[in-house]
Amino acid sequence: MLQTGIVYRVADLVIEAGALILAELRRPGGPRGSGYKAEVDLEIEVVLRRGLEQILSCDFVGEETGRHQTGHRYCWVVDPNDGTADFLAGRSGSAVSVGLLDEGEPVLGVVYAPGTPRGSDCIAWQQGMNALFRNGRVIAPSKQNRDLKGSVVFVSSAAASKRAENDILCAPATCEPIPSIAYRLARVAAGDGAAGVSLYPVSPHDVVAGHALLKAVGGDISDQNGKPIRYTASAEFIDPVEQCFGGQVDACRTLLARPWINLLEPNRS
Incomplete structure (x- = not known):
């Protein structure tokens, strides 16, 4: 059984590591790196890996530092800076994502977006908790996120160039572009919207933490075929995932x- 309250220690660690994102955004000349790789991503993951191993010594899968797998029942799954390309373009909204799998089942999630239009935002949960906590406070998500009407669907930042088309696809909700799929899913779990969507391939480190948060409020994630996304004990997808739709089941359906x-045709956006 997972130790009670471990998520609070993880959240403190994630917030500490996330400060490096803000420092990099404020760096003269902008963030270091190009394409889909920022130098700070590795720096953040090194901090996270060291700290997470002290909190719970188990298997580890990270986007930057690779895998350490021994067959342990628990496995940390980490994305140090989900939304790197937007981050390097100077856009705020990337997020640190830390999830924990127990034999392939998401049992803990912490997603922290240090720089957003609404300020820093940390959403977290672990198995056994009755509610999520957000920025240190317990929250009771609104039931509004079960219905598209009057709600929001969180989509990739690329949607900003095709806002009208995305609004039609999201109707009767409206779309809101956010760089990080991890943060999109976290916002849905926290009751800010009906669903989070990625039209591009994702990896487990992108979605495990957000998936855990959705589980806490009765939500789930499906792939492009409507099949629920699941993981092996070694933190792989059971089936390939080209697109994902996360939120309450009816909204995602x-x-x-x-x-x-x-x-996506003829030009990917």
């Missing part, structure tokens, strides 16, 4: 029926 492929 409605969105899955929409022609999202229209956004």
Whole structure:
């Protein structure tokens, strides 16, 4: 059984590591790196890996520092800076994502976006808790996130260039572009919207933490075929994932029926 309250220690560590994102955004000349690789990503993951191993010594899968797997029942799954390309372009909203799997089942998630239009935002949960906590406070998510009407669907930042088309696909909700899929899922779990969508391939380190948060409020994540996303004990997807739709099941089922492929052809956005 996972130690009670471990998520608070993880959240403190994630917030500490996330400060490096803000420092890098404020760096004269902008963040270091190019394409999909920022130098600070590795620096953050080194801090996280060291700290997480002290909190719970188990297997580890990180985007930057690779895998350490021994067959332990627990496995940390880490993305130090989800949304790197947008981060390098100077856009705020990337997030640190730390999830924990127990024999392939998400049992803890912490997602921290240090720089967003609404300020820093940390959303966390672990198995056994009755509610999420956000920025140090327990929250009771609104039931509004179970329905698209009057709500929001969080989509990638690329949607900003095709806002009208995305709004049609999300109707009767509106779309809101956010760089990080981890943070999109976390915002949905916290009751800010109906669903989070990625039209591009994701990896377990992108979604495990957000998946844990959604579980806490009765949500789930499906792939492009509407099949629930699941993981092996070694932190791999059981089935390939080209797209993902996370939130309450009914909202995601409605969105899955929409022609999202229209956004990707002939030019990917």
